[in-house]
Amino acid sequence: MKSQNELILAYLRKGGTLDPMKALRLFCCWALSSRIAEIVGKSGHVKMLAKNESIARIPAHNKSTGKRYMQYRLIKAVRNAKQKD
Numbered sequence: 001m002k003s004q005n006e007l008i009l010a011y012l013r014k015g016g017t018l019d020p021m022k023a024l025r026l027f028c029c030w031a032l033s034s035r036i037a038e039i040v041g042k043s044g045h046v047k048m049l050a051k052n053e054s055i056a057r058i059p060a061h062n063k064s065t066g067k068r069y070m071q072y073r074l075i076k077a078v079r080n081a082k083q084k085d
Contacts, residue, residue: 012073017073053075057072
């Protein structure tokens with residue numbers, strides 16, 4: 001069975017965006033920010049991202065309740081190809 005970190009990273013790599021409620025619903029994850037910190041290699045954990053990957057934190061706001069929260073999305077850096085003269 002895969003860990004929550006592996007499931008979350010696979011979901012993000014498929015182009016998904018996660019917020020805490022969606023992570024709870026999909027992966028039974030109560031602490032998404034902690035899982036993200038582990039995935040990016042903070043908290044003494046091994047970094048699970050490739051060199052060209054990073055996770056963006058996107059502030060969000062629930063208009064009906066006024067609560068603020070974070071959404072997370074995987075971003076892949078595009079390298080510039082060296083041009084030959």
